[in-house]
Amino acid sequence: MANFMSRNDLLLLLGFTVVVLTMPIWLTPFGAGYPDLLQRFMIFGIFAVGFNILFGLTGYLSFGHAAFFGVGSYAAVWSFKLLTLDAIPAMIFAVLISGLFALIIGFLSLRRSGIYFSILTLAFAQMSYNLAYSVLTPITNGETGLQLTLNDPRVLDAAIGQTFVGQPVPTLLGQQLGGYAGFYFCAGFLILSFFFAQRVAGSPFGMMLKSIKSNQTRMQFTGFNTRPYALSAFVISGMYAGLAGALLAVTDPLAGAERMQWTASGEVVLMTILGGVGTLVGPVIGAWIIKYFENILSALNDNILTQFWSFLPEGLAEIVVKVTSKFVGDGWHLTLGLVFVIIVIFLPGGIMEGVRRMAATARRSDPPGAKSHQHQPAE
């Protein structure tokens, strides 16, 4: 086991698993302990972990990852419609299709780097989005979104003589995947994804990716062809996005084109940056924070605010309510944008860097004996 994973990695994975699996318990006091939101935590966690494999390790900033997310959703729903309502074939199908999609787009986009790469991925994603809305309506069902119906063929289900009554819902080996079952299903995938990302980051392959980020030209001078490595990273992260999209389709079997819009790609960028780009845990935390506050802040309204600020004197409370109401409810994106700008300006490493800095300050104030364990971050 020692050769397989270092003790720190193993502890991290173990801790992560415990934190994820006990989420329904420890998030309840925060008002987030219900399956619908927890499922989204898991799904966007996977999306962000995958995005980080590309952006965090290789430094290629893709603005088109929502396309793979959307393709994953569509593929999963089509698998539900044509093959079977079981989730596993749908996941496999979705990951393969989005991987293929990522291979094509990545092959073309990775011929350029820097801003040109970002624009290329953006252009491809917008093309997919526009097509999904217009010409590809037979496949995507346009604005209505792709839904399950009772009359779908479901070849495999029909072959084993399984029939359904009422609205079809995705299952896992006959078990319905609603509520907490759906959460644990997604949580299993998040832990697996995290484990895989950990392995990638620690492997020689991950080392190659990191060196692409620090100095691609030097890598090429030393005789490495960097493009296959970058392309693999692109495809892997595209598959992660497809997996996340498929999970979203499993928990809510409806796929719409708006998932592919470039602002959705922007959201995963926000998550990754907010949490800490290039770290393992950071993107997941970023995704959780954004999804949490999206849920909490957008639910707040003037009445709740008035109650919250009621300890203030009369006139002042009204002003404060008026000001704060601009930042919650529909205006929560304003808060997100402001926080994001502040993070990029002052804390480019995201929350993880903040934690590291605080830990460093705390350690500095310790007696000098404790310093021996200090790990110097490379500048």
Add this chain to the structure above:
Amino acid sequence: MFEVIFLQFLNGLDKGAAYALIALGLTLVFGTLGVVNFAHGALFMLGAFCAVMFRQFLTLETVTIDPTQTSPWGAPLEIRTPLVQAWFGDFGAVLVNYSVPFSILITIPIMLLLGIALERGIIKHFYKRPHAEQILVTFGLAIVAQEVIKSIFGPNPIPQPMPTDLRGAADIGSWIGFQANVITYPLWRLIYFLFSAIVIGGVFAFLQFTTFGMVVRAGMADRETVGLLGINIDRRFTIMFGLAAVVAGMAGVMYTPLLPPNYHLGMDFLVLSFVVVVVGGMGSLPGAVAAGFLLGILQSFASMTQVKDVIPGIDQIIIYLVAVVILLVRPRGLMGRRGVMES
């Protein structure tokens, strides 16, 4: 057949003009400061909302009740008079009617100040940081701008009427020797095109024929040397950022009668104008303008039914498709200088 083609060409001009104006500003910022500005679309949107704000201000009304007359419902008649009309009489009415062109007058100082404040306040700190971080911070700023506008003006598009004299269509065909009413073109679109031509010409003339412009061009070519000559190039570049904001803002103002502005107008145009910039070539001003018109016209041709019948969906993706092909085949874009952002 020629008439149809000519008409599509004209139809592409106004959208192309908007692309060209936004792309021009983007390129100015990139060429001078070296900053990839994802907030530029937001500046276009803010300009459009300057027009909205100006009109809302002009149409503030006083309500007086005239007891001697009654409305058809029997209640005393309410007479609504816009304040400007009460103050300035007929001139006020003209002002309301021509609110869109007049709002340029307030847009220029607002956008100039906003641009300079933005550059001094935030973007200044990002010169030395990687392009990815510049994209991120300006993307965040764009979100903030868009959400502020949303919280002030609401999420719905706000139509801006064009001046009554400038509605209707111009019979361009008859001007150049076609039969009457074969080629007609909405008057405001024609004005938008002429307006953009004037602005673009003005920017180029400013850069070409003034000392200030000469220094800026020198700074674009070699910032360090210009700095060593004892010229405060940073201050001039800051002003150029303000100028780019003004160009984007004016483009937004004049576009409002064509497309009622809403808060995500900027994001919609941003992606397209970035595509325009890379097609034209990063850092090339003529390239940005040429690519803007080129892509606008191409898009217009792609929306012809004859073309759509052959290649379904082409009108949706033509711009992106052109961008992908250009970037893969000729990464410098149409007129990009060698060595700018190449890798």
